[in-house]
Each structure stands twice: as C-alpha cells, then as structure tokens.
Amino acid sequence: MKVRLVLTSMAVSALTLSACSNDEVRAPETSAAAAPTALVGRDAVYAAAREGPEPFVRALYAQYVNGGPQGEPPAPGRDPIYDRMLNAMIGEDFRKAGGEVPTLNHDPICACQDSGDFAVESVTVLPGADARKADVAVVFSNMGETKRQTLKLVKEGPMWKVNDVLAPGEKPLTEQLMAAIS
Template structure:
C-alpha cells in the first residue's frame, strides 16, 4: 500500500512537470507534508525516549547506549578530535552533554520535549527540567541518519552550540600544543 501511494504521488508529480505552476499551493501536498512532519516528530520522540530511558539512579551499565547510537557523525568527529587534542586528558567535555551533568542522580526518563522542524530537515527538541538542585535546559538538534535520528548539536543557556564549542576548544588545544 505504501509503495502504491508513493508510486501514485510520483506519477502525479511527473504528470505535472509539463504544466504551469498553480498560483497557490496545492492543498493535497499540505497533508503529505504535515503527515511526514508528524511521523518525523513521533520517531524523534521515540529516539529521545530510548536515549533517556537509561537516565535514572538505578540504571546499570547496560543502559548506556553507544555514542554511535546517539550522536551524529559530525558531533562524534568533533568529540573525538577534542579528545585527541588533549592526548588522553580531560578535554572540553567533562560532563554528560545529554543531561549537562556528571553522574546524575536525577530520573530523566519522564522528560518531555517540544519538537519543532527546522528548515534543513533537522528537528529542534527543547526540554526544561525544574529541579532546584540540578535544573536542566537543553535544546537538541536532531538529524536524520538512516531510519533513525542522531543528536547533531546540543545547546544550553551557557553553551549555545556544543559542536562549535568543541571545534573552538580543539583548535585552541591543537595550537597551544604546537612548539
């Protein structure tokens, strides 16, 4: 059924190639876009739930997901480059960027996210956790990778872009390491 729908949409699109563009947007395309966006948001919520399922005090080591299952390649590369620049010492990241914490005793399994589409096909997932001891305010930029999502950047009130901060810190560490 899904293949037939895609084939029908493709056929309609190809048929319309030889016609002048309509003066207004075609109403039929709006539901498809909304549906696609709704599906993206639903799958992004599932991805975030999967990530944060291991963020609670009783979580064992098996709850820790591999970085490759969480972060987009560009952010992973920046993390690796930063680690390499510090040659095994603690680099820019001295905490868990997904909770802006170290060894969290918070239960973050119930975090709720406001997810908005961005112009480039990415999504912005925002959350606030009003814990008096460890408040959390995150904006995750999600990027599609295959059939899933990955975190491409993380923003907090003090660091508007983890990716850019890692890149700047790596450049400074590399520059200062040269004789």
C-alpha cells in the same frame, strides 16, 4: 575572517570524512519481528531512533530516569547516538587532549557527570521539524536542579541522531568542541 572560515570548514570536512571510515561503529540492527517487547538501555534508544525525534529523545532520557546509561560507553567519537559530524568532533577533542581532560568532560545529554533523582518534565518537538531535521526542547531535573536544553537532531539513514546540544547561557556543544580542536 574569510580565511578562518575556509580553514574551519576544511577542518570540519576532514573530520567528517574521518568519521565515515569503514570501521565505524554502527548501532545494532533490530527488526520489529525479532525485537523483544521490553527493550532497555541502549537497545531501547537504538530502536526509538528509528521511530522519530520524540521517541528517540524520550528513550535517551529514560536511561537517566532508570539510573543512568548501563554498560561500557562507546569510545569517544564512536557513539551511535551522535551524528558523524558530532562524533568526529568528540573524537578529535579526546585525541587532542592526549590523556588529559578533554573539553567535553561530561555527558552532554544529561549535562552532568553524575545523575540521581532524575526526572523528565517535558519533551517538545519544536515547530519546523521535517523528515531529516528536528529540534527537541527538553526540561528535566537532576539531583534537584532543573535544566533546559535543546537537542538538534538529524536523520542519518534510518536513525535519528544528536547533531548538537544547546543550553541556555552556553555556547552550542559544536562551537565549544570546534574551539577546542581548531
């Protein structure tokens, strides 16, 4: 058991380091003076990620309320809304799939492949949040189905990012990915 824990820790460390390469995709820099007053889509998410956990999560889900994320999504493992560790796992899951369907074959934020008639019912920062970590509970409906999940967030540099996605009755996203890439 100890050997497996050490090997898993080493694999996660290696993936973390690979995600920190110099060619890493970063969210666009924005400044309050230059930013337009009505940001939408990913620009709104990146701006809100600098404000705090609740504004960041609200901006993430606002994309689905407004018809879903627009434009071409970042390459697997290069999405600025996820922290380095989760990006490394997503990228490795995609690479290991080798052109087949990866373990993560849906959008973990909306817990869906398609969205429609999307509504956010509540966003709650859970007790225990601090300057670098926060858990945010979200209740939303998509195509008539109510879903609950908790986003575990971490602050990397000036931006809040998703570290894990927890849904009742399911293993955490990081555990699912680790099982697939180990």
